[in-house]
Each structure stands twice: as C-alpha cells, then as structure tokens.
Amino acid sequence: MPLIPLSLWRLTPKQDFLVCFFGGNLLLGATRSGALVQDVSVPPRPEELSEVGRRDWATGIELIRTCVATHDTKTFVPFRSPLSGSSFICAAGVSRRRLRTLGFRATSRRLIFLVRPQIGISKEHMTHDTCSGLCLDPRLRGG
Amino acid sequence: MYEDAVQAIHAHLVQKSLSSGLIYTAELIPERNSGGEL
Numbered sequence: 001m002p003l004i005p006l007s008l009w010r011l012t013p014k015q016d017f018l019v020c021f022f023g024g025n026l027l028l029g030a031t032r033s034g035a036l037v038q039d040v041s042v043p044p045r046p047e048e049l050s051e052v053g054r055r056d057w058a059t060g061i062e063l064i065r066t067c068v069a070t071h072d073t074k075t076f077v078p079f080r081s082p083l084s085g086s087s088f089i090c091a092a093g094v095s096r097r098r099l100r101t102l103g104f105r106a107t108s109r110r111l112i113f114l115v116r117p118q119i120g121i122s123k124e125h126m127t128h129d130t131c132s133g134l135c136l137d138p139r140l141r142g143g
Numbered sequence: 144m145y146e147d148a149v150q151a152i153h154a155h156l157v158q159k160s161l162s163s164g165l166i167y168t169a170e171l172i173p174e175r176n177s178g179g180e181l
Contacts, residue, residue, distance in 0.1 A: 008173060008174050009172060009173055010171070010173075011155075011169050011171055012169055013158060014169065014170050033146060052146065059166060063167070063168065065165065066167050069163070069165055
C-alpha cells in the first residue's frame with residue numbers, strides 16, 4: 001500500500017482513549033531510554049535525563065494532567081468500582097490521598113472512579129491499560 | 144523504533160489547546176477525494 005503524503009492528512013483535535021496510558025509510557029521511556037545514569041531518582045532530576053528524555057517526561061506529565069482535567073467537565077460520570085479486576089490493580093499501588101490529587105474520589109471503603117464522558121463503554125475501557133498511565137505516574141514521580 | 148515513533152508523535156500529533164493551554168494528542172485522518180479514494 002503506497003504511503004499517503006502528509007499534506008493529504010487532516011489534523012483533528014480529538015484525543016482518544018488510552019492517552020493517559022501513553023502519558024505513563026512517556027514517563028517510563030524518559031527514565032529508561034532517556035536516562036543518562038544507571039539509577040534514575042524518583043522523581044528524576046533534570047540532569048539525569050537527556051534532552052529527549054526531559055521532553056518526553058514533560059509531555060507525559062502534561063498529557064496525564066489533561067486526562068485528569070477531562071474529569072473536571074460537567075459531563076463526567078462517577079463510576080463506582082467493584083474493587084475487582086483491573087480497576088483494583090490500578091488503585092492497589094496508589095494511596096487514597098494521591099488518588100484524590102490525580103482526580104479520583106474515594107468514599108468510605110469504596111473508590112469512585114471519575115471516567116470520561118463516553119460512559120456507555122466506560123466500564124470496559126476502565127481497564128488496566130487505561131489506568132496504567134495513572135499508575136506509572138505516582139510510581140515514577142513519587143508520592 | 145520507539146524513539147522514532149515518539150519523535151514523530153511530538154512533531155505531528157502533540158498539540159496545545161488555545162483556551163486552557165492543556166497538551167493533548169490530535170489524530171491525523173486521511174482525506175478522501177470526491178470518488179471516496181484516499
């Protein structure tokens with residue numbers, strides 16, 4: 001199949017599912033392929049990352065910030081986690097306080113996940129992949 | 144491969160919203176002509 005010239009592609013401002021996973025992926029890549037030292041601090045110090053690593057770290061942080069910001073919209077829908085499956089795995093390594101700062105709400109012993117407006121398929125998409133970015137974020141940044 | 148992909152994503156897909164200043168990823172959709180061909 002021949003390549004389509006880039007000029008024939010239309011740039012569409014539509015951020016799709018799993019981008020918070022990509023944000024976490026960038027953080028992980030910055031501390032691995034973008035690392036200048038063997039053991040990178042948590043969070044990494046700027047001098048421990050290459051220029052590309054610092055770029056990827058900054059983009060990853062901002063993409064996750066954008067993902068969390070989508071939950072501040074009026075169209076968010078609370079999703080009560082059954083504390084099973086991947087949602088539980090996501091929450092397992094993160095403190096409640098940290099979850100709150102990331103945009104999640106916790107009530108009593110159950111967590112309420114704020115999901116995106118596409119609630120019709122939210123439960124299926126609130127999987128390990130979707131949560132991975134938010135899991136990697138506190139683990140790499142600390143806290 | 145990873146570094147090339149991330150470089151291309153930064154060059155073509157990473158955008159900044161005008162109102163809130165948030166970073167987001169856009170999509171590149173191939174245009175079709177009147178005959179529906181790519």
